Amino acid sequence: MTFRIGYVGYVPHQNFFDTCAADPGLEVVRVPLEADIGEAVQILSSCHGYYAMASRDELPRHLHVNEALLAKLPHLLMVASTGAGYDTCDPDACTAAGVALVNQAGGNAEGVAEHAVGLMLGCLKRVPEAHAAMKAGQAQDRGALMGRELRGRVVGLVGCGHVGGRVAEIVRAAFGCEVLACDPFVDADTLAARGATKVEMDELLARADVVSLHCPLTPATRGLIGRAQFAAMKKGVVFVTTARGSIHDEDALLEALEAGHVASAGLDVWEVEPPPPSHPLLHHPAVMASQHTAGVTHESRANITKIAALAFGELAAGRMPPRIVNPEVKPRFAERVRAALGTAPA
Numbered sequence: 208m209t210f211r212i213g214y215v216g217y218v219p220h221q222n223f224f225d226t227c228a229a230d231p232g233l234e235v236v237r238v239p240l241e242a243d244i245g246e247a248v249q250i251l252s253s254c255h256g257y258y259a260m261a262s263r264d265e266l267p268r269h270l271h272v273n274e275a276l277l278a279k280l281p282h283l284l285m286v287a288s289t290g291a292g293y294d295t296c297d298p299d300a301c302t303a304a305g306v307a308l309v310n311q312a313g314g315n316a317e318g319v320a321e322h323a324v325g326l327m328l329g330c331l332k333r334v335p336e337a338h339a340a341m342k343a344g345q346a347q348d349r350g351a352l353m354g355r356e357l358r359g360r361v362v363g364l365v366g367c368g369h370v371g372g373r374v375a376e377i378v379r380a381a382f383g384c385e386v387l388a389c390d391p392f393v394d395a396d397t398l399a400a401r402g403a404t405k406v407e408m409d410e411l412l413a414r415a416d417v418v419s420l421h422c423p424l425t426p427a428t429r430g431l432i433g434r435a436q437f438a439a440m441k442k443g444v445v446f447v448t449t450a451r452g453s454i455h456d457e458d459a460l461l462e463a464l465e466a467g468h469v470a471s472a473g474l475d476v477w478e479v480e481p482p483p484p485s486h487p488l489l490h491h492p493a494v495m496a497s498q499h500t501a502g503v504t505h506e507s508r509a510n511i512t513k514i515a516a517l518a519f520g521e522l523a524a525g526r527m528p529p530r531i532v533n534p535e536v537k538p539r540f541a542e543r544v545r546a547a548l549g550t551a552p553a
């Protein structure tokens with residue numbers, strides 16, 4: 208039996224199609240990003256899988272995976288989100304519908320971790336100010352651009368999974384940093400094996416010279432870093448995020464930068480993407496900005512698209528796919544898969 212996957216994405220990575228093509232059980236159909244709900248449902252109603260490979264503001268709202276879309280797709284068995292994040296997909300709605308939601312955490316961890324460390328270094332060395340001044344032909348007294356070094360500093364990670372773990376490894380090995388991690392879902396021994404000391408948020412905010420976000424955007428993390436949290440950070444802290452906009456409060460960050468409490472910020476992700484050109488954070492001299500490109504490397508894109516294709520292949524072959532974000536769905540999911548494909552994934 209052919210297992211059909213509906214793919215919607217803005218940058219088709221050949222690796223996804225090649226990996227699917229190598230599996231005779233899989234067939235991919237394209238859902239255009241411009242499809243209205245009628246066309247999308249028509250295409251997806253013949254699919255057991257849906258790969259939503261676009262980020263929150265690139266994926267049209269009616270193609271986000273929520274209760275309304277799932278109600279129209281009773282045959283759907285599994286959804287793959289764009290990468291590690293899954294904020295275009297509602298895990299609870301998937302569970303209620305008996306649909307497994309998988310991500311590709313780990314596939315882009317290197318690209319993102321390198322980007323996060325790059326932002327830390329750029330902010331500490333005041334690259335944004337120097338870059339802007341040089342480009343404007345306004346080279347200034349070098350002493351006005353006095354930077355700081357990363358070596359030996361305390362790095363605080365909010366979330367320490369694949370990306371956070373790799374950041375911990377890099378900053379410890381290359382810069383001798385002490386790494387503190389606040390991650391309610393990872394125990395102290397596991398964090399220690401990743402090179403980090405498990406702490407509560409209060410301690411992390413009070414002690415870190417650099418705070419870097421690496422948790423998913425969920426109802427629990429939306430607004431996690433607001434006015435109170437910025438105020439609780441050390442004066443002169445560097446704030447970095449490659450996680451998702453909306454985990455930190457942009458207005459509160461701007462105030463903290465303007466007050467000089469946060470020395471600089473490296474921002475890859477935004478409340479609205481891309482942020483409007485007039486966004487005040489883009490015009491703040493101590494902000495280093497990128498456009499949700501931390502994971503946009505050849506290697507990371509090749510990895511995550513292959514991981515997604517392999518996950519669909521696992522299911523089509525009757526096996527339970529890895530990286531299920533909503534594991535509580537498994538019994539009902541197995542039952543639905545047995546009814547649809549004839550074998551229950553174990």
Ligand SMILES: NC(=O)c1ccc[n+]([C@@H]2O[C@H](COP(=O)([O-])OP(=O)(O)OC[C@H]3O[C@@H](n4cnc5c(N)ncnc54)[C@H](O)[C@@H]3O)[C@@H](O)[C@H]2O)c1
Binds near residue numbers: 293368370371428503
């Ligand atoms: N900018 C980019 O291009 C890019 C690329 C990849 C990932 N991301 C973002 O980075 C996030 C992390 O990626 P990853 O591969 O490390 O994912 P991961 O699933 O391996 O790790 C996420 C970690 O966050 C922890 N976490 C969950 N809720 C938390 C909370 N309330 N407080 C603190 N920690 C919490 C989890 O326990 C887990 O250890 C993704 O969810 C995604 O949003 C962005």
Ligand SMILES: O=C(O)[C@H](O)COP(=O)(O)O
Binds near residue numbers: 262291502503
């Ligand atoms: O969560 C992720 O893995 C990345 O943010 C993926 O985002 P992208 O689709 O923009 O690469």
